[in-house]
Amino acid sequence: MTIQVSHPSTGQTQAHIADLTNMSVKPRSLWMDAWSRLIKNRASVVGMVVIVAFTLLALFASVLAPHNPLQINDGKGFLPPTWIEVGSNGKASDPAFFFGTDTLGRDVLSRTLYGARVSMTVGFLPTFIVIIIGTIVGLFAGYRGGRIDNLLMRLTDVFYAFPDLLFFIIVMVTLRQTYIGQLLNGLFLLFSALAVVGWVSFARIVRGQTLSLKEKEFIEAARCMGATDTRIMYRHILPNALSPVIILTAISIPGYIITEAILGYLGLGLIPSTNPNDFFITSWGASMLEGQTAINAQPWLLLAPAIAVSLVVLAFTFLGDGLRDALDPRLQGTQ
Amino acid sequence: MGKFLLRRMLWLIPVILVVSTITFVLMHAAPGGPWDRDLSARQVDPATQKMLNTYYGLDKPLWRQFTAYLVGDVDSEGKFDCGLICGDLGPSYRQRGLTIQQILFMPPEEKSVIYSRFGYSMRLGIYSLLFAIIIGIPAGVISALKQNTMVDYVSLFIVTIGISVPNFVMAIFLIIIFASTLHMVSIVPRSWDEISVWVLPAVILGFGTMARTARLTRASMLETMRQDYIRTARSKGLSERVVIIRHMIKNSLIPVVTILGPALAGLVTGSFIIETMFGFPGMGRAYVTAIGQRDYSMIMGTTLIYAVLVALANVSVDVVYVFLDPRIRLD
Numbered sequence: 001m002t003i004q005v006s007h008p009s010t011g012q013t014q015a016h017i018a019d020l021t022n023m024s025v026k027p028r029s030l031w032m033d034a035w036s037r038l039i040k041n042r043a044s045v046v047g048m049v050v051i052v053a054f055t056l057l058a059l060f061a062s063v064l065a066p067h068n069p070l071q072i073n074d075g076k077g078f079l080p081p082t083w084i085e086v087g088s089n090g091k092a093s094d095p096a097f098f099f100g101t102d103t104l105g106r107d108v109l110s111r112t113l114y115g116a117r118v119s120m121t122v123g124f125l126p127t128f129i130v131i132i133i134g135t136i137v138g139l140f141a142g143y144r145g146g147r148i149d150n151l152l153m154r155l156t157d158v159f160y161a162f163p164d165l166l167f168f169i170i171v172m173v174t175l176r177q178t179y180i181g182q183l184l185n186g187l188f189l190l191f192s193a194l195a196v197v198g199w200v201s202f203a204r205i206v207r208g209q210t211l212s213l214k215e216k217e218f219i220e221a222a223r224c225m226g227a228t229d230t231r232i233m234y235r236h237i238l239p240n241a242l243s244p245v246i247i248l249t250a251i252s253i254p255g256y257i258i259t260e261a262i263l264g265y266l267g268l269g270l271i272p273s274t275n276p277n278d279f280f281i282t283s284w285g286a287s288m289l290e291g292q293t294a295i296n297a298q299p300w301l302l303l304a305p306a307i308a309v310s311l312v313v314l315a316f317t318f319l320g321d322g323l324r325d326a327l328d329p330r331l332q333g334t335q
Numbered sequence: 336m337g338k339f340l341l342r343r344m345l346w347l348i349p350v351i352l353v354v355s356t357i358t359f360v361l362m363h364a365a366p367g368g369p370w371d372r373d374l375s376a377r378q379v380d381p382a383t384q385k386m387l388n389t390y391y392g393l394d395k396p397l398w399r400q401f402t403a404y405l406v407g408d409v410d411s412e413g414k415f416d417c418g419l420i421c422g423d424l425g426p427s428y429r430q431r432g433l434t435i436q437q438i439l440f441m442p443p444e445e446k447s448v449i450y451s452r453f454g455y456s457m458r459l460g461i462y463s464l465l466f467a468i469i470i471g472i473p474a475g476v477i478s479a480l481k482q483n484t485m486v487d488y489v490s491l492f493i494v495t496i497g498i499s500v501p502n503f504v505m506a507i508f509l510i511i512i513f514a515s516t517l518h519m520v521s522i523v524p525r526s527w528d529e530i531s532v533w534v535l536p537a538v539i540l541g542f543g544t545m546a547r548t549a550r551l552t553r554a555s556m557l558e559t560m561r562q563d564y565i566r567t568a569r570s571k572g573l574s575e576r577v578v579i580i581r582h583m584i585k586n587s588l589i590p591v592v593t594i595l596g597p598a599l600a601g602l603v604t605g606s607f608i609i610e611t612m613f614g615f616p617g618m619g620r621a622y623v624t625a626i627g628q629r630d631y632s633m634i635m636g637t638t639l640i641y642a643v644l645v646a647l648a649n650v651s652v653d654v655v656y657v658f659l660d661p662r663i664r665l666d
Contacts, residue, residue, distance in 0.1 A: 158353050163604055163645050166638050170358055173626055173634065174365035258501040265503060265608060266623060288507065292612075299511050306507045310500045317499035 034243075037326040044322025050315035054308075058116040065110035066096070069281050070274060073105030078298045081108075089297045099300045102290060111282050112304045118187065118270050118283035119312060122260040123253040126194040131249060133195070134202025139233050139241075141203065142210025152203060159200045168193050168259060172268040185280050186271040190263065194256055205248055209241035243327040250320030254313040261285035261309050284309050339657075343650045347643065352405075354642040355419070355635070359401055362631045391426065404635075424636035429628045435636035439618055453640075455527070456610070456617035460602040462533055463541030467598065471545040472591065475552025476584060482557065490549065497546025503608040506539045510612070527616065536613045540606055544598045548591060555587040562586075589659050593652045600648035604641045 028036075038044055057064060079094050079101040080087030087093065093100065099108035141149040171193040175181045181189045213219065214237060222236050263269035264285015272282045272290075284305035291301030379387070388394045392403055399408065404425060407418040417423055424435035442450040449458060478490040497505075513519045513535060520535050527533070559565065560583060568582045569575075607619030614620070618637060625633035 158350070162350075162354050162357065163641055166604070166641055167357070169626060170361050170634065170638060173629065174361045177365065254499060261501065262503065262608065266626065268626070288504075292507075295511065296515050299515060302507050303511065306504045309504050310496075313499045313501070314496065317495060321495075 034323075034326040038322050041322040041325065043318040044326075047315040047318030047322065050311055051319065054116050054312055054315075055120050057113055058120040061110075061113045061117055065107070065113045066098070067107035067110045068276065069106060069110040069114045070276055071106060073101065076101050076105035077103050078294060079105070080298065081300050087298065099304045100298055102298070102301050103294065108287075108298075108300055108304050111287055112284070112308055114281040115284040115287055115305055115308065116312075118264075118280050119257050119260060119309065121187070121280075122190070122194075123257045123312075123316070126191045126198060126256055127249055127253055129191070129195045130198035130252070131202055131245065134199035135206050135238070135245060137199065138203035138206025139210055139238065142207035143214055143229070143233055143237065149207070152207065156200050156204050159197060164197050165259065165262065167197060168263060169266070169268060172263055176268070182271070185273055185278065186269065187280060190260065190269060194259065198252065198256075201252070202245065202248060205244050206241055209244060210237050213237045213240055247320065247324045247327060250316060250323050254316040254320075257309065257313060257316075261288070265289050340650075340654065343653060346650075347646050350642060350646050351419075351639060355405065355639055356401075358635045358638055359404065362635065363397060391428070419639075424639070425632045427630055427633050429625070429630040429633070435633055438621060438633065439637070439640065452616060452618045452621050455615065456603055456606060456619055459533070459537060459540065459606060459610070459615065459617060460599055462537035463544065463602045464595065464599050466537055466541040467544035467548050468595070471548030472552050472588070474545075475549040475591075476556055476579075476587075478549070479553045479556030479560065480579070490553075494546040494549050494553075497542050498550065502539055502543055502605065503612070505542055506609055506612055509535065509539055536609055536615060540602055540609050544602060547594065547598070551594060552587065552591050555590050556583060559583050559587040589656075592659060593656050596648040596651040596655065597645070600645045603644055 076094065076097075078087070078089055079091055079097055080089075081100045082093050082095050082098050084093055087100070097107050097109070099112065102108060102111070137152060141152040168190070172181075172186075172189065175189055176186065180192075183189065210233075214232075219232060219236055222232050227236070260269050261284055264283045265288050267286075267289055269285045270280055270283040272286045273280065287305040288302055291298070291305070294301050385394075392400060392408065395403070395408075402408070403416070403418055405419045407416050407421070407423075409415050418425070422436065427433050427435055427438060430438060439453045440448065440451050442448050442454065448454050474490050474494075478487040481487050520532070565578065565582055568578045573582075603618075606615075606617065607623050609615070610617045610619035611623045618640070622634070622637045624630075625637065
């Protein structure tokens with residue numbers, strides 16, 4: 001057999017021993033192992049399906065929505081959902097509007113579908129930015145130590161002291177009227193605020209991993225073979241520090257979605273659009289804000305986005321729990 | 336111990352400094368002054384604006400406004416007005432004639448301080464925390480003792496929902512079920528003196544904390560159950576009841592106690608949406624109102640109070656931990 005330089009602390013050493021003793025087990029990487037554990041976990045598979053479904057709904061909202069979410073139907077305001085014949089306000093339901101209509105007669109189902117765009121984008125885009133910044137800073141701080149490290153730790157102390165939500169609220173209140181605050185219907189500012197706070201926790205966790213990994217023998221071995229610092233950081237430390245980053249990602253995403261919903265509900269999130277050419281029309285938080293005055297007349301104005309938020313957030317929680325069990329089996333069942 | 340406490344309390348100073356600097360800078364980065372926020376309303380005429388600016392010291396250079404806010408400043412008659420260091424959070428721009436600390440901490444006439452906005456919020460927070468403890472800890476203990484049974488699965492399911500679904504979404508569901516459909520409670524009660532009207536907001540607010548407490552208790556119980564001293568206790572013939580109560584629960588509650596401080600801070604700071612939904616006369620609703628009115632000094636003052644609460648809660652964890660677990664050393 002050919003001799004490969006296997007990566008310690010991944011599952012490959014084990015697989016090699018198995019190979020050498022002539023057992024017919026194919027070597028599997030850590031990631032394949034984790035993946036097979038993950039798809040055996042029913043809750044996280046359901047979670048993944050829900051996430052993929054909502055992502056597709058968000059992407060194809062313009063095709064899937066039965067009505068234009070901005071179309072105002074005169075005299076059809078506050079229609080109840082189709083399964084209720086006559087609503088509490090005495091209006092009969094219309095089969096064309098599944099979840100009924102809002103105060104202006106706009107279709108609730110279509111608006112909820114469009115709301116998925118904002119929530120899924122808020123879930124994925126800032127997280128992506130935050131992971132990249134956090135990982136690079138954490139790697140450097142942990143590997144180089146010294147002044148960068150000190151600065152990072154002081155920064156994180158400060159960020160931890162400022163309650164996140166209060167920071168987002170203040171940023172959104174004060175900068176909303178500026179040019180930046182109006183970009184992408186207010187979402188650009190929200191993403192930036194999320195990123196400013198979010199990278200810190202990623203940097204912290206990567207730094208911690210790097211600190212313990214850089215003392216390991218395989219790093220020493222790599223250095224002896226003449227690997228450069230950059231190579232050691234990105235080829236040897238980073239892949240081994242990825243598990244907690246993935247777990248933290250799955251935990252952060254629902255947090256961002258909830259933050260957007262809270263801000264939207266306070267009237268500080270997405271600025272609801274009236275321009276049909278906009279990609280982002282309304283968000284679930286903003287829909288709930290519009291719906292709260294109609295809690296008796298048309299509760300589905302509130303319920304539709306509330307159920308959607310709950311489903312997405314639950315899906316990410318299930319996936320996060322599954323990922324944690326799959327990537328760090330020692331923790332299984334204890335949390 | 337004293338030295339440790341003192342050092343942790345001194346850490347509050349940079350925290351307050353940073354929080355107030357960020358808030359101050361952001362507020363002054365916002366376009367326009369505090370008097371022309373609401374574009375739909377009638378504008379304040381320029382002469383009045385100028386007068387108001389002079390009155391509130393907004394015509395001074397920025398650094399001077401900042402130091403005036405933090406430390407204090409000498410007014411036109413040469414009298415020194417003390418700022419934040421004396422606990423003065425400054426005047427409200429919208430509720431004329433009232434300072435921020437009066438709005439937040441002054442109770443209505445002839446009532447005790449628990450009827451102030453701050454008092455109401457603290458009471459709501461404490462009730463929620465009580466709910467979280469009374470339900471969460473037994474739920475965690477039972478589900479650990481009956482691990483991998485139906486009871487455990489049901490409790491885990493509820494806990495997962497409680498942890499992931501945000502409290503205002505939970506509030507929407509519960510309000511629609513209990514208030515609009517079953518008519519068991521009224522959403523906006525006339526008076527907050529009756530204890531029954533506190534139940535729904537306290538339960539909603541405490542639900543997430545309850546879930547987190549239950550999950551942590553369960554995890555901690557499962558770990559304790561596998562310790563050697565539990566086997567020892569059993570093998571020396573102690574009854575199962577004594578083993579569970581004296582040995583397992585007592586030891587597994589240490590990590591649980593430590594999250595209670597931050598939990599209370601979280602409940603108080605996280606209550607603004609719930610307070611607004613229920614028309615609750617607390618600090619959170621005052622904060623949301625201030626956001627709507629762009630009452631900057633009020634937003635700043637309340638943010639500072641929230642930040643201090645959170646910081647104090649974190650200090651309390653360290654202190655409680657040291658008392659409960661002698662293995663942990665201060666340094």
